[in-house]
Amino acid sequence: MGADHGASPGSAAARLIAWHKRHGRHDLPWQGTHDAYRIWLSEVMLQQTQVSTVIPYYQRFLKRFPTVQALAAAPLDAVLSLWSGLGYYSRGRNLHQAAGILVERHGGRMPHDPALVQTLPGIGRSTAAAICVFAHGGRHAILDGNVKRVLARYCGVRGYPGDSAVQEILWRKAEALLPPPGKSARNIISYTQGLMDLGASLCARRNPQCGQCPWRADCVARLRGLTGSLPEKKPRAALPQRSTVMLLLRNAGDILLEKRAARGIWGGLWSLPEVEHAREARAAAAQRYGVRVLAARTVPGIDHGFTHFKLRIEVMLLDVERPTRAARRARTAAAASPPVAWLPLAEAVTAGIPAPVRRILVSI
Numbered sequence: 001m002g003a004d005h006g007a008s009p010g011s012a013a014a015r016l017i018a019w020h021k022r023h024g025r026h027d028l029p030w031q032g033t034h035d036a037y038r039i040w041l042s043e044v045m046l047q048q049t050q051v052s053t054v055i056p057y058y059q060r061f062l063k064r065f066p067t068v069q070a071l072a073a074a075p076l077d078a079v080l081s082l083w084s085g086l087g088y089y090s091r092g093r094n095l096h097q098a099a100g101i102l103v104e105r106h107g108g109r110m111p112h113d114p115a116l117v118q119t120l121p122g123i124g125r126s127t128a129a130a131i132c133v134f135a136h137g138g139r140h141a142i143l144d145g146n147v148k149r150v151l152a153r154y155c156g157v158r159g160y161p162g163d164s165a166v167q168e169i170l171w172r173k174a175e176a177l178l179p180p181p182g183k184s185a186r187n188i189i190s191y192t193q194g195l196m197d198l199g200a201s202l203c204a205r206r207n208p209q210c211g212q213c214p215w216r217a218d219c220v221a222r223l224r225g226l227t228g229s230l231p232e233k234k235p236r237a238a239l240p241q242r243s244t245v246m247l248l249l250r251n252a253g254d255i256l257l258e259k260r261a262a263r264g265i266w267g268g269l270w271s272l273p274e275v276e277h278a279r280e281a282r283a284a285a286a287q288r289y290g291v292r293v294l295a296a297r298t299v300p301g302i303d304h305g306f307t308h309f310k311l312r313i314e315v316m317l318l319d320v321e322r323p324t325r326a327a328r329r330a331r332t333a334a335a336a337s338p339p340v341a342w343l344p345l346a347e348a349v350t351a352g353i354p355a356p357v358r359r360i361l362v363s364i
């Protein structure tokens with residue numbers, strides 16, 4: 001699933017750090033602080049939300065709750081009202097709950113071990129690592145959505161990144177690419193911020209700007225022309241296949257349409273009568289519509305795709321004699337029978353019928 005590009009990890013990290021110093025973002029309100037509370041708040045707000053949207057919320061939130069103690073002591077309603085408009089409210093609820101745990105069990109201090117940070121509500125592996133990098137200068141790999149894309153491309157990792165086996169490979173790549181141990185905390189912070197910035201800017205989902213990228217010389221996706229296909233998309237689950245047999249009852253150029261029930265697929269539209277198996281066609285036509293079947297043959301069917309299943313439609317063409325008046329009256333009297341209509345083919349084609357039925361009608 002992965003490919004080696006032979007780059008020295010140290011040099012990849014060094015290039016990213018140098019790039020970040022020149023081109024990365026340095027002026028965001030949560031940068032330049034080692035206050036774990038502020039960093040944690042920014043990381044949570046930035047999940048699924050753009051930087052420009054987050055900034056005013058972040059500033060308002062900190063003004064109202066400047067410390068983890070203030071947040072823990074606040075009523076949940078006050079927290080959620082400040083979160084209002086930012087979306088994904090479970091983030092606000094989890095933040096509030098985690099603040100309580102930090103104050104109660106950790107003296108209001110964020111642990112240095114990401115495994116411990118990860119046990120707090122709403123903090124996943126990557127967010128825990130990011131907090132420990134930015135707050136404590138710890139050497140930990142991150143792997144958020146953008147970073148998965150960058151690493152899948154840079155390292156040429158095949159497969160869907162949501163798949164746990166692929167994710168495990170990406171975590172290993174993320175760890176292997178970290179700046180060597182023993183370097184300054186500033187390096188790991190710059191490297192991590194650089195990786196986030198690269199994913200948010202040059203290595204965008206569409207049209208990555210590889211020409212300006214610090215990893216362009218050994219990026220597998222760029223070298224092999226795979227930037228458009230990596231990371232791979234989620235494989236589509238095969239749709240279930242269903243089948244039906246439609247009956248085309250024909251008499252002197254007219255065909256029979258039946259109104260479908262209001263609920264269910266094609267609810268309330270006119271359509272062709274259906275049976276489960278072709279062998280039931282003759283008997284069903286006689287019993288349901290009072291016709292006498294003169295000849296029956298199958299005609300080419302069609303396939304139709306719905307969002308949740310595929311439908312194979314077999315078609316039986318039945319030349320029939322119209323029902324007698326008595327049979328029609330008997331049918332009309334039977335309350336459960338859906339309305340039917342005999343229409344000239346040209347008229348039936350323009351009636352309110354489902355698209356696949358129209359395809360069938362124009363094909364005969």
Ligand code: SF4
Pocket residue numbers: 150153154202203204208209210211213214215216219220221222227
């Ligand atoms: S070279 Fe292009 S595809 Fe590769 S990491 Fe850089 S921007 Fe992304």
